[in-house]
Amino acid sequence: MSNIAHSIGGEAVTTKLAMKMEDSLQAFAVRAACFIGELDVPYSEEFDGHDFGATHIIAYVGDEPVGTLRVRWFQSFAMPERLAVMQRFRGNGIGQLLIERCRKLAESRGCNMLYTQSLPQDVKYWEKHGWRRLVAEEAGAGPKRVVAMVKAVDPSKPLPEVEAPEAVVLRREPQLDASGLPLGSAAN
Amino acid sequence: MTERPTAGLSNQPVIAIKLASTSDELMQCYMLRAAVYLGEQQCPYWEEYDGNDYSASHLILSVDGEPAATIRVRWFATFAKLERAVILKRYRSMGLFLPFVRWAREFCGKKGFPKAYLHAQHRLWPIFERDGFRRVSDKLFHFSDHEYGAYYCDLEVDEQKRPTIHTDPMVLNRPEDRLDMPGVLEESMERGASNPHAEWTERRAN
Numbered sequence: 532m533s534n535i536a537h538s539i540g541g542e543a544v545t546t547k548l549a550m551k552m553e554d555s556l557q558a559f560a561v562r563a564a565c566f567i568g569e570l571d572v573p574y575s576e577e578f579d580g581h582d583f584g585a586t587h588i589i590a591y592v593g594d595e596p597v598g599t600l601r602v603r604w605f606q607s608f609a610m611p612e613r614l615a616v617m618q619r620f621r622g623n624g625i626g627q628l629l630i631e632r633c634r635k636l637a638e639s640r641g642c643n644m645l646y647t648q649s650l651p652q653d654v655k656y657w658e659k660h661g662w663r664r665l666v667a668e669e670a671g672a673g674p675k676r677v678v679a680m681v682k683a684v685d686p687s688k689p690l691p692e693v694e695a696p697e698a699v700v701l702r703r704e705p706q707l708d709a710s711g712l713p714l715g716s717a718a719n
Numbered sequence: 720m721t722e723r724p725t726a727g728l729s730n731q732p733v734i735a736i737k738l739a740s741t742s743d744e745l746m747q748c749y750m751l752r753a754a755v756y757l758g759e760q761q762c763p764y765w766e767e768y769d770g771n772d773y774s775a776s777h778l779i780l781s782v783d784g785e786p787a788a789t790i791r792v793r794w795f796a797t798f799a800k801l802e803r804a805v806i807l808k809r810y811r812s813m814g815l816f817l818p819f820v821r822w823a824r825e826f827c828g829k830k831g832f833p834k835a836y837l838h839a840q841h842r843l844w845p846i847f848e849r850d851g852f853r854r855v856s857d858k859l860f861h862f863s864d865h866e867y868g869a870y871y872c873d874l875e876v877d878e879q880k881r882p883t884i885h886t887d888p889m890v891l892n893r894p895e896d897r898l899d900m901p902g903v904l905e906e907s908m909e910r911g912a913s914n915p916h917a918e919w920t921e922r923r924a925n
Contacts (some may be wrong), residue, residue, distance in 0.1 A: 559746070560753035560764060567750065568758020571809055574750060574786045596764050619761060 535624030535631075542593030544625065546632045549587035557596035558587040565615035577613075588632050590616070590625045600629040602636065608644040608681075609637040627660060637684045644690055648677040661686070732782045734815065736822045738896035739777040739789075747786035748777040755805040766863050767803075776895070778826070780819050782810055790823050798834040798871065799827035817850055826896060828874035831881035835874055838867040 536544055549555045559582070566572040581603060590598035598616040602609055611633045616625045637645060646665070649657050654664070657680050665679040683690045739745045749772070756762040771793060780788040787810040791803035801823055806816050824835050836855070839847045847870050855869040882891055882898065893902035 556746075556749060556768075557764065559750060560757060560768070563750035563753035564758030567807070568754035574747060575784075578746075578750070594765065617757070 535628050539592045539620065539623055542595075544590065544592055544623070544628065546588055546590045546628055548636070549589055554589060555582075555587055558589050558599040558601070561589070561596055561599045561617060562613055562615045564617060566613075569618065586636070588629050588636075590629055592620060598625040598629055600626075600633055602633050604640075604642075605646075608646040609633065609640075609642045609684075610646050612647055630660070634682075634684055643684050643688065645682045645684060647680050649680050651676055651678055654678050654680070657682075732813075733784075734780065734782055736778065736780045736819060738826070738894065739779045740894060744779050745777055748779055748789040748791070751786055751789045751805050751807055752803055754807060756803075759808070760864075762863055778819070778823055780806075780815060780822075782813070782815075788815060788819055790819065792823060792827065794832070795836075797832075798836045799830070799832040801827075801835055801837040804837075817846070820850065824872065824874055828876050829880070829898060830895065831876055831883070833874055833876055834871050836869065836871045839870050841866040841868065844868060844870075 538544055547554070549558050559578070562577060563574075566577045567574060582601070584603065586602040586604070588600045588602065589596050597620040599613070600611050600615075601613040602611050604610075611630060614626055614629060616629075634645060645662075647657070647662070649662075660682075662680040662682040665681050681690060737744075739748050749768070752767060756767045757764060772791070774793065776792045776794070778790045778792065779786060786807075788806040789803070790801055793800045793802065801820065804816075804820065806819075827835050837847070837852070838860075839852070841859075850872075852870040852872045855871050858869065860867055860869075880899075889902075889905050889908075890898060892904045893900065
């Protein structure tokens with residue numbers, strides 16, 4: 532949890548949970564800037580149908596929304612995803628600030644495991660921050676491969692060996708119980 | 720005029736332009752602007768979402784169902800102001816921008832506005848000039864890191880069809896990008912006028 536800036540350019544770095552429409556729009560705008568604008572992700576993949584069943588955490592520098600993280604809640608784990616920090620504010624530990632806020636939130640809800648899906652090139656980043664691969668191999672294929680990673684909510688209570696259903700959590704929720712390949716990009 | 724496939728060929732992308740009329744379409748407009756202005760041009764959030772989004776009309780252009788471009792229109796007494804025009808990077812080579820601006824002009828003209836007005840980034844002046852826009856004056860001004868000039872163009876207004884207070888009231892109730900087609904409230908006329916809450920006011924009067 533080192534190197535997290537508490538202020539940038541004299542402006543305080545803060546986080547909050549989205550509570551109002553405007554808050555959610557700020558979270559969505561940060562994701563649109565990073566994923567659609569920078570990484571060229573199609574709109575329909577970025578806004579995948581899970582946004583209204585999730586918790587959104589937003590990071591601010593002063594009153595400027597600069598980062599966001601979406602958290603989905605499953606029975607046995609919490610799933611942080613869609614981590615985004617505006618390009619010009621990167622390198623200040625804002626991503627870790629958002630993850631830590633998520634961890635505390637999960638802790639307050641009695642949840643003991645965090646689960647996420649990382650791009651192969653980002654695995655080192657997660658490992659550096661105490662996450663480990665759930666299974667050795669990657670799910671999906673081609674440029675859309677993802678690596679399932681987990682972390683204990685309470686670092687003093689290591690996780691038992693677990694297997695989270697990573698093929699299931701990529702689906703749209705109404706289809707979570709459907710059989711077959713996950714919907715969307717992960718199936719391609 | 721809302722659905723305008725470019726061609727009957729099945730391998731051609733389907734381009735559709737419409738007035739954003741649901742919260743989801745509005746969200747698409749906002750996200751396209753976030754992608755381009757916040758993501759590509761590093762515009763601060765509070766300059767991009769400047770407080771005028773809820774007093775404006777938003778146009779959305781989609782390519783094969785994916786949101787691709789948007790324009791915000793604000794309505795002044797004698798002119799319509801086109802602004803916040805963006806096209807997503809991956810759709811920029813398709814020549815969609817000027818047809819979209821022309822659609823916006825036509826839309827404003829059908830609403831009876833005699834002029835469209837816009838602030839053009841300096842680098843885009845030749846494009847607007849080629850498409851019939853004229854400088855309002857020599858004034859050069861800047862905001863949000865860019866230099867701008869004010870441009871306008873005269874719009875074609877059909878004096879017979881332009882909405883006025885004498886237009887059929889049910890035409891004025893129609894969706895604004897489809898003033899020439901019956902709207903949902905015309906369908907409601909089938910139910911007749913039962914004036915269901917008349918007694919509320921009567922009760923209050925007594």
